Amino acid sequence: MSTPIATYVHGRDPISQAGVISQLRMRPEIRIVDSADQAAVAVIIADQVDETTTRELRTMRKDGRPRLMLVATTVDDAALVAAAEAGVGGLLRRSDAGADLLVRTIVRVASGEGEVPPDLLGRLLEQVGRLQRQVLAPRGLTFTGLTPRETQVLRLVADGHDTSEIALQLCYSERTVKNVLHDLTTRLQLRNRSHAVAYAVREGLI
Numbered sequence: 001m002s003t004p005i006a007t008y009v010h011g012r013d014p015i016s017q018a019g020v021i022s023q024l025r026m027r028p029e030i031r032i033v034d035s036a037d038q039a040a041v042a043v044i045i046a047d048q049v050d051e052t053t054t055r056e057l058r059t060m061r062k063d064g065r066p067r068l069m070l071v072a073t074t075v076d077d078a079a080l081v082a083a084a085e086a087g088v089g090g091l092l093r094r095s096d097a098g099a100d101l102l103v104r105t106i107v108r109v110a111s112g113e114g115e116v117p118p119d120l121l122g123r124l125l126e127q128v129g130r131l132q133r134q135v136l137a138p139r140g141l142t143f144t145g146l147t148p149r150e151t152q153v154l155r156l157v158a159d160g161h162d163t164s165e166i167a168l169q170l171c172y173s174e175r176t177v178k179n180v181l182h183d184l185t186t187r188l189q190l191r192n193r194s195h196a197v198a199y200a201v202r203e204g205l206i
Contacts (some may be wrong), residue, residue, distance in 0.1 A: 004031035005110045006038055008066065010056070011045035016094075020045060020071065023099040029107060039066040041110050043102075045094070046072050049079030057086035067109045071097050080120055090115040146184070146200075153180045158197045 007030050011017030020043060024030045036042045042060050046053040049072055061068055069090035070083050083091055090109040092101060096117065105115040146154070149170075156166045167174045181193060190196045 002029075004029060005106055006031050006033045006040045007106055008033050008036045008039035008042045009045070010036070010042060010060070013045065013047075016045045020097070020102065023102060024106075027099065027103050029103050036060045036066055041069055041106050042066040043069045043071060043106065046070065048072060048074050049082050054082050054086045057083070057088060061087050067112070069105055069109045069115075071102075075120060089113075091117070091120065093117065150180055150184050153177060154184070154197060154200050157181070157193050158201065 007024060009017055009021050009024070009032065011020070021032055025032055033039050044053065044057060044060070049070070053070075053072075057068055057070070060066070068086070068088045069092075070088045071092045071094050072079065072083075073094045075083075075091065075093065080091070089112075090105040092105055092115070108115045152170060153166055156169060161169070163174050163177050166172070166177045170177070172180075181196065184190070185192065185196050188196070188199060190199055
């Protein structure tokens with residue numbers, strides 16, 4: 001049997017908090033802990049995703065731990081985006097949060113996977129698409145944080161091409177290629193071309 005997941009439950013409403021804890025305490029997959037510092041997953045219970053809730057989420061997640069799961073009464077589009085920005089990996093409506101779904105979501109969040117109700121996922125994707133079209137694309141940016149030109153150059157570096165070969169293939173000057181790589185490594189605090197390629201591959205950017 002796998003090790004139970006250390007789980008911290010936080011709610012401003014003590015009755016809701018006690019209710020979720022009671023559902024989880026009897027489950028062998030879960031071990032309830034007394035603080036977020038001890039937890040692999042923190043479950044936050046809130047009526048709505050307001051400024052106080054997002055502040056609690058950000059405060060609780062230090063250095064990427066614990067992973068966050070949110071159980072909310074109401075979730076509109078703005079709340080959905082705010083939760084994602086705060087690092088929430090799993091999101092449930094309180095009306096759906098039975099013991100089985102709570103446990104399943106905690107397990108998925110602990111393993112680094114996400115869990116969002118299908119209709120909310122569709123709305124989130126719409127928000128992402130709108131942000132890409134209206135904000136990032138006009139500035140020549142993508143969600144990877146790289147411009148299309150930076151992505152092209154990095155892919156060619158990864159394929160083993162030197163500066164002159166990249167310049168020839170992309171119809172840029174060698175100076176432009178060097179500037180692209182310099183800007184990229186400076187912005188992402190990377191040591192050299194090899195580090196830049198390794199970073200891009202690891203992060204799934206190329």
